[in-house]
Amino acid sequence: MPSLSSEPPHLEFASVLAGYDRGQPVFSELSFALRAPGLVRIAGPNGSGKSTLLELVSGFLAPFEGEVRISGTIAHSPQARFLRSVCRTAPALYPSMTARDHLAFAARCRRTGLSPLLERAERYRLGDWLEAPAAELSTGNQRKLWLLACTALPTPVAILDEPFNGMDDHGVAALVGELAEWARSRLVLLIAHALPDGLNPRQTVDLEG
Template sequence: MDGLSLAMTGPGIYRVAGSNGSGKSTLLELISGFLHPWSGKVRLCGLDASSPQAREVRSVCRTSPALYPSMTVQDHLAFAAQSRGVGRDAGLSRLEAYGLKDWAEQPASTLSTGNQRKLWILMCTVADTPIIAIDEPFNGMDSQGTDALISELHEWASRKIVVLVSHTVPEQLAVDHSFRFQPAE
């Protein structure tokens, strides 16, 4: 990503596509503040992405879920809500739409790969932030989860910046802006 200049200035879905190794996930990590650019700046709502204050304006959902095997689905959501300073119901109220209501009392270790992804998305997006960055959310997702996520993405895009890193997107997902990254030569 040499010489990249990118501005996402208004609500909508900003899809970032490209082949493996082109920098899509690196962009997500720059938005998360975990990686720092070698030169230049990454700013979110006027804040440096690596500043503690930037945590309040972004929700980041990486590709691989990081779940505690023995914690239940509802315990994960309560933990995520508490860590983001939101009410406990913020994630629990979305369980049914994603098809996880019957799994609420089950430990994460008993969930399928798709259900783990659903739980991870719910956890990562529990806070109402103006920026959501989400990496390959449709991988392993069943139709109920895909429909629920598409519905939420459209709702979020009406008032938030949604950065969607994805090789493919479902037909029913309306993308407002699309960027294609090319691998470095």
């Protein structure tokens, strides 16, 4: 497992100007700070910048101005890779690879063990489908596999975008339990229009449209 930052888990946006066209930024002078532990909900209407915020945390998108830091490390720097987990809305799976192969690939990429992922797969009732190609999985099981692959490493910061979409009741319950567990020691950001029963974020960051 890679060496993680000794900084307490936290996320900082400092005077961030960001978007996909500098002339039409999604965010201008966005500043806030969040510290672990806890579950934080990111809310706002369509077009308010929730997905853009995720891409800034992911490091895929760098701000035009200002800084996004994860536990003191610039989010779009290579050093931040093992400080965060990112689960985007749409699963991006290899159709012919089995569920087990996806988990093994994720574990290798994240330099962590496969056994914990296989144990989680059982809790999500994905165990009977581990040898099935991703293309043959139901929408709900694809969602479970994507979630497990994206959260293979227990990073200090995690951000998930609508992870409950298409998931069955058992999967939702398993994820609610994991989010509560992670939030005891980590900073977890959840983008969700609606929250399932039993999920209680400590605070909500509301992005205005």
